[in-house]
Amino acid sequence: MKYIDEYRDRDLIMKLADQIKKSARGEYAFMEVCGGHTAAIHRFGIPSLLPGNIKLISGPGCPVCVTGTDFIDKAIAYSEKEEVIIATFGDLIRVPGSIASLEKKRSTGADIRIVFSSLDALEIAKLNPDRKVIFLGIGFETTAPGTAVTIKTAEQENISNFHLLSAHKIMPPAMEAIVREGVELNGFICPGHVAAVTGSSIFSFIPEKYNIGCVITGFEPTDILHSVLMLIRQVNRNAPDVEIQYKRAVTVNGNALAQSHLKEVFEPCDAHWRGFGVIPSSGLALRNGYKRFDAECAMPVTVMHYEDNIMCICGEILRGKKTPEECPLFKDVCTPENPVGACMVSNEGSCNTWYKYRII
Amino acid sequence: MDEFISLNQGSGGRQTHELISKVFAKRFGMTMPLTDSAILEGNGGTLAFTTDSYVVDPLFFPGGNIGKLAVCGTVNDLAVSGSQPKCISASFILEEGFPLNDLITIVDSMAEEAKKAGVRIVTGDTKVVEKGKCDKLFITTSGTGILDRGKEHIGSGIHIKPGDKLIINGPLGNHAIAVLGARNDLSFTTPVTSDCASLNHLIAGILENCREIHFMRDLTRGGLAGVLNELTLMTGSGIVVDEASVPVDDPVKGVCEMLGFDPLYLANEGKVLVVTGAGTEKKVLDVMRSDPLGRNSEIIGEIVQDKRKLVVLNTSAGGKRILDMPSGVQLPRIC
Numbered sequence: 234m235k236y237i238d239e240y241r242d243r244d245l246i247m248k249l250a251d252q253i254k255k256s257a258r259g260e261y262a263f264m265e266v267c268g269g270h271t272a273a274i275h276r277f278g279i280p281s282l283l284p285g286n287i288k289l290i291s292g293p294g295c296p297v298c299v300t301g302t303d304f305i306d307k308a309i310a311y312s313e314k315e316e317v318i319i320a321t322f323g324d325l326i327r328v329p330g331s332i333a334s335l336e337k338k339r340s341t342g343a344d345i346r347i348v349f350s351s352l353d354a355l356e357i358a359k360l361n362p363d364r365k366v367i368f369l370g371i372g373f374e375t376t377a378p379g380t381a382v383t384i385k386t387a388e389q390e391n392i393s394n395f396h397l398l399s400a401h402k403i404m405p406p407a408m409e410a411i412v413r414e415g416v417e418l419n420g421f422i423c424p425g426h427v428a429a430v431t432g433s434s435i436f437s438f439i440p441e442k443y444n445i446g447c448v449i450t451g452f453e454p455t456d457i458l459h460s461v462l463m464l465i466r467q468v469n470r471n472a473p474d475v476e477i478q479y480k481r482a483v484t485v486n487g488n489a490l491a492q493s494h495l496k497e498v499f500e501p502c503d504a505h506w507r508g509f510g511v512i513p514s515s516g517l518a519l520r521n522g523y524k525r526f527d528a529e530c531a532m533p534v535t536v537m538h539y540e541d542n543i544m545c546i547c548g549e550i551l552r553g554k555k556t557p558e559e560c561p562l563f564k565d566v567c568t569p570e571n572p573v574g575a576c577m578v579s580n581e582g583s584c585n586t587w588y589k590y591r592i593i
Numbered sequence: 594m595d596e597f598i599s600l601n602q603g604s605g606g607r608q609t610h611e612l613i614s615k616v617f618a619k620r621f622g623m624t625m626p627l628t629d630s631a632i633l634e635g636n637g638g639t640l641a642f643t644t645d646s647y648v649v650d651p652l653f654f655p656g657g658n659i660g661k662l663a664v665c666g667t668v669n670d671l672a673v674s675g676s677q678p679k680c681i682s683a684s685f686i687l688e689e690g691f692p693l694n695d696l697i698t699i700v701d702s703m704a705e706e707a708k709k710a711g712v713r714i715v716t717g718d719t720k721v722v723e724k725g726k727c728d729k730l731f732i733t734t735s736g737t738g739i740l741d742r743g744k745e746h747i748g749s750g751i752h753i754k755p756g757d758k759l760i761i762n763g764p765l766g767n768h769a770i771a772v773l774g775a776r777n778d779l780s781f782t783t784p785v786t787s788d789c790a791s792l793n794h795l796i797a798g799i800l801e802n803c804r805e806i807h808f809m810r811d812l813t814r815g816g817l818a819g820v821l822n823e824l825t826l827m828t829g830s831g832i833v834v835d836e837a838s839v840p841v842d843d844p845v846k847g848v849c850e851m852l853g854f855d856p857l858y859l860a861n862e863g864k865v866l867v868v869t870g871a872g873t874e875k876k877v878l879d880v881m882r883s884d885p886l887g888r889n890s891e892i893i894g895e896i897v898q899d900k901r902k903l904v905v906l907n908t909s910a911g912g913k914r915i916l917d918m919p920s921g922v923q924l925p926r927i928c
Contacts, residue, residue, distance in 0.1 A: 234843045237850065243837070243911050250911070276855075278912020327921070340597040349852070454910035569920045570601070570608055580853060590914040592905065 240453030241277075249458035250282045256465045262288045262417055263464050264553050266408060267424035268295030268581025269452055275590035277454040287461065290416075290553040291586075293407045293506060294424055296372040296400075297324045297579035298551060301505045304369075304400045305330035306536040311367050311398065311528065312343040318361060319345040320354030321369040324579045329572060331539035351376075351383035358387070358395035367528045370399045375426040377401040377517055378491035381498035384519065384526050396528035399518060402504050405435050406515035410506075412443045416553045420446040420464035422457070425479040430495075432487030436475045446473035449483050498523055507541075507575060508548025547574035550583050557587040564588060605814025605860070606919035610823075626827050628748040629810065630674035632740060639745065641676035643667060644735035652699065652730060654775035656768075656787030657862075659732055660699035664706040664714075665791045665862055666813070667736040672793040673809040673865060675747030675800065676738030678710060684718040686731040699730070710791035712736070744800065750808035753828045756871035757807055757896040762795065762881055763788070763889035764840040765817055766859035770848050785844045790863035795884040802880045805870030812864040815919045817893075818857045820866055821904045822918035824896075831899025834916060837909040838893050857906075858919045868896065 265271055271291045274280065280289065293299050309330050312319045319335065326335040326345060339345040344364075348354045351368050358366035370380045380397060387395045404427050412418070423436055428449040436447045446467035450460040460478045467473055477483050497520075504516025519527045541547075544562050549555040557563050557576070567573040569585055576582035601608045614625045630643040647663045657665075664681065671678040683703065687696070707714050746752045771787040792811065800806060810820045817839070821832050841849075841856045849856050863886065869877045874892050881887035899905075904916040 234846050237846065241909055243909065246911050272853075275914060276908070277910040278906070278908040278914040279910070281912040281914070282910070336599060336601075337597070340599045454908075454912075570611075589917045592903070592913060592915055 240455045242455065245455050246282070246458060249455060249462060253287065253458060253462050253465065254284050256462060256469065257284055257286055258469065260286050261419045261465060261468060262290055263420045263422055263461060264290045264292045264411070264418050265422040266292040266294040266404065267427065268298065268579065269426065270422055270424070270450065270457065271295065271583055271586050272581045273452045274457060275586040279454060279457055280591070282458070283461070291550070291583040292411060292553055293508065293551045294404065295576070295579050295581040297328055298547065298575045298582045299402065299506045299508070300328065300371055300400045300575065301507050302331055302541055303505065303536060303538060305335070307534055308335060308369055308398060309333055309338055310534040310536050312338045312345055316365050317344070318357060318364050318366045319343070319369065320348045320357055320366055321345065322371065323347045325369055325371060327572065327578045328575045351380045355383050355387055355392065355395055358392050362394060365394050365396060367396045367398050370397050370401050373402055373404050373427050374430045374495070377499060378430060378495045381494040384498050384523055385494065387526060388523070395526060396531050397519065397526050398528040401499065401517035402506070402515055403517065406512045407506060407509065408439065410509055410512055411553055412439070412445060414552060418445055419468045420448065422460050423447045423449040425449055425451050425482060428479070428483045428487065430488050430491045433475050433477050433483055433485050440473035440475060444473050447475045449477045449479050451479035451482065508551035542573055545574040547576045550576055557584040560584070601921045604919065604921060605819055606921065608920065626823060628674060629670040630676065630748055632674065632745060632748065639740040641671050641674045641738040641740045643670040644733065645670060647732045649772060650728065651775050652695065654787055655771045655785065657789035658699050658702055659730060660703040661706045662789055662862060663732040663734045664703050664710065665789050667734040668710045668712055668791040668793050669811040671736050671738035672796040673748065673811050674740065675744035675809070676740040677797065678712045678736055678738040678793050680715045681707065681712050681734050681736040682716045683714050684733040686727050687719065687721045688727050688729050689721060689724045691729055706791060710793055747806060747809055750824060750827050750868065752807040753830065753868055753896055755830055755896050755898045757868050758871060758874035758892055759832070759834070759894045760867045760869065760874060760877055760881065760890055760892050761812070761817065762865050762887040764842045764845065765812070765861055765864060766841060766845040766849065766856035768862040769859035770845050785842070788861055788863035790886055792863060792865050792886060795881065795886045796865065798884055799867060799877060799880055803869065803873060803877045805873040806867060807870060808868035810866050812861045812866055814860050816858040816860055817866065818904070818916050819919045821916065825902040825904055828896070829902060831897045831902060832894060832904045833897050833907065834894035834904065835907045838891050840889050840891050857916060
């Protein structure tokens with residue numbers, strides 16, 4: 234298949250794996266920040282192609298995983314209102330809240346619908362003028378422009394029964410939080426789709442301030458191996474930099490149109506990240522001009538705050554401090570069918586990918 | 594919180610198995626794992642007996658409709674147990690207000706498919722429920738087939754041993770993606786056609802010409818991954834699959850890439866996995882490829898000794914990973 238097969242060419246992959254082996258002198262730890270990379274790395278069996286002295290660590294880039302329990306609890310509280318339809322990306326419905334999950338709520342009659350885009354949620358609102366549709370907005374700079382366009386469309390078409398419960402976040406503050414925490418890293422495999430929107434320049438502060446290299450990476454096996462090789466070379470030369478491997482999608486300045494939608498509709502806010510707590514200016518909230526679409530402004534709900542299961546180490550996994558295998562609940566208690574932590578739910582979660590793919 | 598049935602329990606994966614084992618098999622006195630058909634021995638010979646319900650949404654999709662699906666599904670369940678399908682029953686639950694013309698179209702395609710497969714629809718039942726009490730139309734079909742002596746092992750896989758080769762009769766995932774594309778509430782369409790077909794003639798050809806067939810199973814809900822994981826549980830062996838040799842059509846690949854599905858987990862309605870003794874695979878492949886429904890057959894892997902009972906995928910990228918039992922719903926109501 235065109236644009237796929239070229240990037241999965243086995244000969245090329247083997248050549249890259251061989252060059253990596255030859256170039257790697259010492260121990261290297263690289264963090265893939267994006268959940269899409271975590272999934273691709275395991276789906277293609279990349280760890281089995283790398284020598285033992287190269288460690289890939291998963292970071293906080295799975296949007297479902299970093300979404301806090303309070304957000305799920307709020308979504309559940311909304312789903313209990315007779316007039317509300319919850320529209321959500323599929324992954325989120327299985328994330329455990331404090332007491333239930335959206336999936337459990339749906340099986341007992343709550344109107345919770347899975348959508349593939351925020352515009353689908355807007356369609357549901359148009360078709361159900363006597364109900365209130367709340368779209369659960371999760372994701373980073375990749376999905377947030379889509380939500381921004383949807384909000385603008387709702388305004389232009391004067392659709393007053395559409396609302397957003399936003400857990401949208403931006404990536405660089407979380408990466409900085411990881412570095413500041415002192416996680417031992419030699420480089421970041423940076424999120425290709427985030428960078429397609431933002432441009433590569435948003436990562437410049439990482440090599441400049443923290444002396445850690447960044448390679449913006451595509452999602453095919455050759456992309457990932459090529460980036461690992463580029464990072465090894467940066468480390469070997471002691472020349473950390475921001476390089477773009479994913480040149481077919483990413484430029485230095487990014488997608489100006491998407492950025493302008495994002496800026497027009499959203500403003501930065503402090504946001505809660507599972508495992509990190511509150512990171513200043515790391516979230517996206519609707520600007521004043523669009524507040525009427527904010528579910529929390531239009532129909533405020535209050536939920537009790539519960540502490541997460543203390544045995545679950547999702548937080549440490551998301552900060553790159555531990556691997557799923559080190560969790561006492563992994564595989565025995567926490568499974569994709571009965572997830573304790575969010576990292577076991579999403580297809581991009583570390584625990585889920587380790588459970589499904591990794592030969593331990 | 595009290596437990597309630599969730600959609601995941603109908604997905605054909607781990608939760609479906611748990612539900613069957615904990616609720617049904619236990620109370621009905623059945624031993625897990627269950628096969629596609631029950632084998633009933635009588636004085637005059639041996640019968641295979643199976644039943645299946647169809648709730649696909651939408652009722653019409655490229656390559657078929659719920660009626661064709663109901664006949665093919667039951668014919669295939671009988672055929673993969675090694676039997677020759679003979680008679681089918683068909684029960685209909687109809688929602689008040691369902692268009693009669695749609696019903697006629699569906700029933701016509703059932704009659705046509707039964708004729709093609711060489712089975713007779715001999716009995717049935719009809720119920721009509723109030724508007725909103727079912728979704729348009731649900732069909733249940735049951736069927737019987739004659740199981741010749743010496744073929745009793747095919748449904749249970751008891752002859753499977755390390756070294757056996759795995760063959761499938763063509764590209765995976767077309768049915769699931771065709772249904773997905775036809776579903777009204779998704780805002781994309783794709784020119785993929787369901788592979789919905791009765792496989793009994795293909796399977797009869799294989800059984801007539803090849804002596805070392807150790808197992809067959811149609812790859813419906815849960816897809817190839819589901820069947821392979823069941824197989825490891827049934828046999829206590831491991832399985833190695835070569836991803837590059839598993840055929841998948843480009844449009845299916847494209848949709849999977851876009852929506853994050855894995856074709857190895859997607860439902861099919863005209864695909865069969867054949868496990869054949871080491872050294873016989875070329876002959877089986879030739880026989881399968883000589884049938885129109887097996888033209889794109891491929892050898893995709895083998896049974897290996899592995900106490901961990903893992904299905905290991907040699908990825909097309911050259912790496913290795915687990916191919917786990919499906920869990921949760923990839924797509925709702927595909928059959």
